[in-house]
Amino acid sequence: MEIKVLGTGCAGCKALYERVEQVVNELGIQATLSKEEDLIKIMAYNVMSLPALVVDGKVVGKGKLSTDEIKVLLTR
Template sequence: MEIKILGTGCAKCRAMFQLTEQAVNELRLEASVVKEEDILKIISYKVLGLPALVVDGEVVSAGHDLTKEEIKVLIAK
């Protein structure tokens, strides 16, 4: 599983990255968690808000501050 956090490096994006890493560890998933800060790559996902959460190439959330529990639900699907 590949999980990407799309963001420009703001505090919300960094927080989502940390929460996502924690969620992956707590769920004991084999997944890579990557920060994507390249604006051209972010634009290719056609998201209207940041931070965005991408699981295996699919945008599952954009523009929302998610809790760790919400992230767990989204990545466990």
């Protein structure tokens, strides 16, 4: 599984990355987790609000996501 957190480095983006990392570790998910802060690359995902969560190339969540919401999105 490839997971990306899209964001410009703001506090909300950093918090989402930390929550996703926590969930991945807690659930023992085999995944590559990365941050994407390049606006040109972020625009390619056609998202208008940040942060955004991308799983295997598909945007699955936008904005502030709780730990429970992240668990649901990553275990679908």
